[in-house]
Amino acid sequence: MTEPDLLAMYEQMHVIRKTEKAAHDLFMAGLVKGTTHLASGHEAVAVGASAALRPDDYVFATYRGHHHAIARGAAPEECLAELMSKATGLCQGKGGSMHLTKASSGMLGSYAIVGSHLPMAAGAAWSAQLRGTGQVAVAFFGDGATNIGAFHETLNLAAVWKLPVLFVCENNLYMEYTPIGTVTSVPNPAADRAGAYGLPGHVIDGNDVLAVHDAVAGAADRARAGDGPTVIEAQTYRHYGHSRSDPATYRPAEEVEHWLARDPLPLAHSRFTELGVDAADLDAAEQRAEQTVAAAVDAAKNAPDADPAEAFTDVWADGGSAWRT
Numbered sequence: 122m123t124e125p126d127l128l129a130m131y132e133q134m135h136v137i138r139k140t141e142k143a144a145h146d147l148f149m150a151g152l153v154k155g156t157t158h159l160a161s162g163h164e165a166v167a168v169g170a171s172a173a174l175r176p177d178d179y180v181f182a183t184y185r186g187h188h189h190a191i192a193r194g195a196a197p198e199e200c201l202a203e204l205m206s207k208a209t210g211l212c213q214g215k216g217g218s219m220h221l222t223k224a225s226s227g228m229l230g231s232y233a234i235v236g237s238h239l240p241m242a243a244g245a246a247w248s249a250q251l252r253g254t255g256q257v258a259v260a261f262f263g264d265g266a267t268n269i270g271a272f273h274e275t276l277n278l279a280a281v282w283k284l285p286v287l288f289v290c291e292n293n294l295y296m297e298y299t300p301i302g303t304v305t306s307v308p309n310p311a312a313d314r315a316g317a318y319g320l321p322g323h324v325i326d327g328n329d330v331l332a333v334h335d336a337v338a339g340a341a342d343r344a345r346a347g348d349g350p351t352v353i354e355a356q357t358y359r360h361y362g363h364s365r366s367d368p369a370t371y372r373p374a375e376e377v378e379h380w381l382a383r384d385p386l387p388l389a390h391s392r393f394t395e396l397g398v399d400a401a402d403l404d405a406a407e408q409r410a411e412q413t414v415a416a417a418v419d420a421a422k423n424a425p426d427a428d429p430a431e432a433f434t435d436v437w438a439d440g441g442s443a444w445r446t
Contacts (some may be wrong), residue, residue: 122172122331122334122374124242124284124397124402124439125163126172127393127396127398128393128398128402128403128406129442130168130169130172130308130330130334130389130399131173131231131390131393131398131403131407132165132406132407132409132410133149133168133191133192133391133408133410134165134168134187134330134386135244135383135386135406135407135411136191136413136414137164137168137187137188137191137192137196138161138164138386138408138410138411139157139197139413139414140187140197140266140414140417141160141187141188141193141306142202142353142415143197143414143418144157144159144162144187144200144204144246144266145157145159145202145326145361145365145369146225147201147204147205147418148204148339149438150363151217152219152421153204153205153218153336154206154217154415154423155217155219156219156364156365157204157218157364157365158184158185158219158363158364158368159185159187159214159216159360159361159365160186160188160348161359161360161361162293162328162345162357162359162361162380162384162385163185163291163293163327163357163359164386164409165187165263165312165327165328165329165330165357165385165388165389166188166289166291166327166357167188167191167261167357168188168192168330168333169188169331169333169337170192170261170289170333170334171189171192171193171257171330171335172330172334173334173335173338173341174227174257174332174337174341175256175257175341176216176227176254176255176256177227177244177257178227178228178258178341179227179229179242179245179249179256179257179258179335180193180214180227180228180229180233180258180261180377181230181238181239181241181258181259181260181261182221182228182230182231182235182238182240182261183231183232183235183238183262184218184219184220184231184232184233184393185231185263185264185359186219186231186261186372187200187218189213189221189228189261190211190221190222190223190229190280191361192221192229192230193223193226193227193228194223194225195211195223195226195228196205196398196417197413197417198416198417198420198421199211199223199413200206201417201418201421202214202420202421202424203216203218203221204217204218204421205213205422205424206229206325206426207421207424207425207426207427208350208424208425208426208427208431209420209421209424209425210334210424210427211223211433212398213427213428213431213435214426214427215427215431215435217252219232219233220233220258221416222421223344224362224366229241229245233261235263235265235266236269236270236271236272237271238250238260238262239260239262239271239275239288239338240265240274240275241411242258242259242260242275242286242288243258243260243278243279243284244273244369245258245286246258246279246284246285246344246350247282247284247285247290247323249285250261250282250284250285250421255285255345257285257286257331257341257344257345257410258285258286258287259286259287259289259337259402260275260286260287260289261289261290262288262289262290262291262293263290263292263293263296264290264291264292264293264294264295264296264310264311265296265297265299265301266290267290267301267305267310267311267314268296268304268305273286273314273318276288276314276315276318276320276350276352277318277381279318279320280319280320280349280350283344283347283348283349283350284344284350285344285345285347285349285351286344286349286350286351287337287340287341287344287351287353288311288349288350288352288354289327289337289353290310290311290312290352290353290354290355290357291327291355292310292311292327292354292356292357293357293358294358295359295363295372295401297363298363298367298371300395309322309324309352309354311352311353311354311401311438312324312353312354313349314352320349320350320351321340321343321351321352322352322353322354323336323340323351323353323354324356325352325353325354325355325440326355326356326439327355327356328356328358328383328385328388328391329349329385329388329392330355330389331392332387333341333404336353337353339351340343340353343347357385358380358381358383360381360384369421377436382399386399390403392437392441395410427438
């Protein structure tokens, strides 16, 4: 990757981290309704993967999907406005934190039902296969989804049809509040099960943005060549609790300390300087990210509220629900 590529990745990771911090602060100030599931600590997965994909590839994410939306081109202002129920939000304030979507950028949604989007990703991949476009679909999901029936059903069918789909598990060790290792029969809940469906399964460092990039790039090339799906298990860690109602006191202090020492942002700084990127350029990228998010917060706060008259638009394929009533 070129130096501008590395700087762009580094800046995007900081934009995501600072947007997540802004979402947290806005929630605590009472300006974000409902709940939020922050992905601070997962930045390298979204940024590394997105950098390895084509602009027309498809991405499906979970309710912890802010980082994927931004990595695929959603502006911080659009995301924060959506969280604040503003008219300028990604979904005009109708989706909220758990449903960030930007179809024009291939970000085909964040889904609150665990595992529900895996079959959707397979369907998008099937569409690309039938049309011969060379596109791939990527389903990002948490470790808890590997114990959901849809995970196994989708892997099986995707393998049978050799669909151009990538299954990327963001294993942050906990399925909500339960350690994944206490309820799963294999050490690596996604990768260790791939072989049952004849698929390659890879365990990677999900906090190393270059490791993620390389793994996804290789899997995407394989899928485009007609060789079918790949399961990638990215080991990472969330810095906050499961949601804003969770103080995460169930996590051992030494575990938290270990993973915070492997924060993907300082890790990227170290890796990139080793590759010859000037530290001053990296610092400038972080400063630009700070300015971008500060401006986004101001714009979102000052945006008009969502119009209640828009509540029933974009619900059905014809644009409204009136014909059904």
